[in-house]
Amino acid sequence: MSASAPARADDRVAPARCPPRRAGRGRSSAGATLLVLGTLLLPLSLAAVWARTELTDTDRYVAAVAPLARDPAVQNAIVDDVTNGVMPHVRLDGLLKAVPRAERPALRRKFTRGIREFVDKQVRQVVTGRTFPAVWTGVHRTAHRALDGSLAASGDAPVTLDLSPVIERVRHQLSGNGLGLDIVRKVPPTGVSIVLLKSPDVPRLRAGFQAARRGALLLPPASALCLLGGLLLSRRRRRALICAAAGCAVTCALLAAALALLRSRLLDALPAAVSRPAADAYTAALMAPLRSGAWTVIGTATATAALAATAPLTARPRRRTALDSPHRVVVGRPRR
Numbered sequence: 001m002s003a004s005a006p007a008r009a010d011d012r013v014a015p016a017r018c019p020p021r022r023a024g025r026g027r028s029s030a031g032a033t034l035l036v037l038g039t040l041l042l043p044l045s046l047a048a049v050w051a052r053t054e055l056t057d058t059d060r061y062v063a064a065v066a067p068l069a070r071d072p073a074v075q076n077a078i079v080d081d082v083t084n085g086v087m088p089h090v091r092l093d094g095l096l097k098a099v100p101r102a103e104r105p106a107l108r109r110k111f112t113r114g115i116r117e118f119v120d121k122q123v124r125q126v127v128t129g130r131t132f133p134a135v136w137t138g139v140h141r142t143a144h145r146a147l148d149g150s151l152a153a154s155g156d157a158p159v160t161l162d163l164s165p166v167i168e169r170v171r172h173q174l175s176g177n178g179l180g181l182d183i184v185r186k187v188p189p190t191g192v193s194i195v196l197l198k199s200p201d202v203p204r205l206r207a208g209f210q211a212a213r214r215g216a217l218l219l220p221p222a223s224a225l226c227l228l229g230g231l232l233l234s235r236r237r238r239r240a241l242i243c244a245a246a247g248c249a250v251t252c253a254l255l256a257a258a259l260a261l262l263r264s265r266l267l268d269a270l271p272a273a274v275s276r277p278a279a280d281a282y283t284a285a286l287m288a289p290l291r292s293g294a295w296t297v298i299g300t301a302t303a304t305a306a307l308a309a310t311a312p313l314t315a316r317p318r319r320r321t322a323l324d325s326p327h328r329v330v331v332g333r334p335r336r
Contacts, residue, residue: 031233035240038226039247042297043255045223048215050290055151055209058144062137064285069136073277075127080275082123082166083116090115119170126169135165150202151209238308245305252297259287259294 053060068074090112096104126132143161227244234240263283270279 027233028235031230031235031240034226034230034233035244035247036230038223038230039244039251041219041223041226042248043251043294044215045219046252046255046290046293046297048212048219050293051209051212052216054286054289055212056148058141058148060289061144062141064288065140065282066133066137068281068285069133071278071281073275073281075124077275077278078127078163078166079120079123082127082163082170083120085163085167086119086123086170087112087116090119122173123166123170126166126173129169131169132166135169139163139165151206238311241308242305245301245308249298249301249305252294252301256291256294256298259291263287 054064055061096108096111099107139161146160227248230244231237231240263280266283267276267280270276
């Protein structure tokens, strides 16, 4: 007679021993490893996708910097840059010939200050005018294409923001004034530009761009697969989901903090000639999509963890044992 479980002397069935759980523990460890890896790859994926889109998509870049045309800090910086580019071409030697030599320095400073105020006013009228946003968009579209070409090529030519269209508007503005008729002939058609990327920095940015382009293709699916695989391998998926969501929120919060620190470091490293408020507005506009994406993930992950933690537990069916089987066979002492 066969028996489903060994019998004791008092006719009670002895429970069978459970098999070793090494396979289950290995599966849980693999799931936990995948979850940790997925949470670490998530912020890197966001950064890589952001870098790829901002460096390669001209339309997205132009849309990001377009609102800066109405930013007062940016407008003040443009007015100062254009005025500084115009003033070296203003010559007062002809006006000072009839003035005694001893009086020329003081009179030159007075004339220079007055002409600078006049030029500054005319440039400000251009920068704050209704047509300036279109000029601003065109300038940045040209600059981004130059940046894209520099990253695709093998040279190390600097990338500049050419303000020639603004100069042309200023020339037209100056030509409508009596004093401007004399100044406009001395304003060059080109020559005012802002260096966005110096020659030594081009190779480093090119290497970073190549890494971001590969990372944007590989990191997002790798992160998603690791998170999904970790949840599927976990024996306690509810707890695994809570831990994974909390981990994603924490890593993206670290990314947001790193962005704030990087922004501060970049502003501190700027030369004294660069307007800090304008650079702050510029970096804020460029980092806005990445910062928004990080906070979106933080909110979604936090909500997911909260819902998973507060959801009602479902009753798990109890595993049937030999004692619960209605067809168990009890082996005892033979009847006489």
